[in-house]
Amino acid sequence: MCDDTVDQKVDIATSVMSRNDRFAADNRKLLGDKDIYTLNLISSPGAGKTTVLEFMARFFGPRMAVIEGDIQTRRDAERIEKAGCQAWQIETGGACHLDAHAVNHALGHMNLDPSELELLAIENVGNLICPSGYDLGENMRIGLLSLPEGDDKILKYPSLFSSINVLMINKIDLIPHLDFDVDRAIEECRSLNPDVLVFTVSAKTAEGMEEFCKFVELNFI
Amino acid sequence: MVPPDLNGWLFMHELSLAHDMTRIIGSALGRKIPLDRVNVTIGPLSGISPESLRFCFTEVAKIEGFGEPELVINRTRAKLICLDCDAEYETKDFYQSCPDCGSISRRILSGREFTVDSVELEEGND
Incomplete structure (x- = not known):
């Protein structure tokens, strides 16, 4: 009976992410062929992704397009459009x-042809776990952590x-009010990821935001 | 007090991964048949909750025509190399520092894996 069981085993040895990774490679090729540099912005809900993107929309204008991922509503896309960019929800x-x-699918609906378009920012669904395994075809993956979430995250x-x-690291205007240890957060992030680049910003007061946008821009101009 | 029905399991990415697993198994076998066991490997940096995956896969496998297989999960450790003393070590817990020198300066070498390794067919289905 044991021998029968061994005989009935079928080896598969396939990565479960392989289908996603094939679509990611297609996206990377499509966007690369159009010289569009792509960001994937990931954080928990409320960390300030849309506020960061509103600043970026004002900085880059029609040079940037945005894909907004949300469980429901077009509200974030409307905020981005108001700030001056094409947005797809x-x-x-x-x-x-x-x-x-x-x-x-979203790329198929967007107008990627304007010659001034150089940057695509994808705002992921607010979540620190699930988006992490999904390559979307981005060139740069950005993790956003805000002070109220705590430095242990x-x-x-x-x-x-x-x-x-x-x-x-966003919402640094709140440093005087919170116990968040910025140096500890950076040290722990480097312990997982020694090459990570760090920006401390406040999307609300604009502190550090222009420096960040210029850094993003350096990657494609 | 009765908690509201949030239909919460829809919010797990493990549900879509369970569908991807049945797609991979179906295409490897070329047919849908009841399975005895499904063997998978999950790394600690895959972002997957093994228990959520088990819950979702049990439902999806049944709906997709693969019966009620046991999901056997091989949970690996991440491999790391210490950037201060070059020691290689393995862990599931990223609070753990280098066992040789105590440093947390390190590079992750592996730990993101999530694979369907093999399936075992029910007797009489080979």
Whole structure:
């Protein structure tokens, strides 16, 4: 009977993310062919992703387009459009992350042809776990952590913070009111990810934001 | 007090991953048949909750025509190299520092894996 069981075993050895990764490669090629540099912005809900993107929309204007991922509502896309950029809203209808297929679908609806378009920012669904395994075809993955969330979050969510190129610590205008230890957060992020680049910003007061936008710009001009 | 029905399981990415697993298994086998066991490997940096995956996969496998297989999860450790003393070590817990020198300066070498390794068919289905 044991021998029968061994005979009935079928090896598969396939990465479960392989389908997503194929769509991510398609996205990377499509965007690369059009010379569009792509960001994937990941954080928990309320960390300030849309406020960061509103600043970026004012800085880059029509040179930037935005894909907004939310469980429901077009509210974030409307905020971005008001700030001066083309925006496409993906309503995931319950899913806690964007995958490369959903982004591929959105790209099919967007106008990627204007010659001035150089940058695509994808705002992921607010979540520190689920988006971390999904390559969307981005060139730069940004993890945003805001002061009210606490400085202990980096090692609690290592799948995200080990996979980012850039750590943005947002809401630094709240430093006098909170116990968040910025140096500790940076040290712990480097312990997962020694090459990570760090920006400390306040999207609300604009502190550090222009420096960040100029850094992003250096990657594609 | 009765908590509101949030339909919360829809919000797990493990549900879509369970669908991806059945798609991979179906295409490897070329057919849908009841399975005895499904063997997977999950790394600590894959962002996957093994228990959520088990819950979702049990439902999805049944709906997709693969019966009620046992999901056997091989949970690996991440491999790291200490950037201060070059020691290589393994861990699931990223609060743990280098066992040789205590440094937390390190580079992660692996730990993101999530694979369907193999399936075992029910007797009489080979």
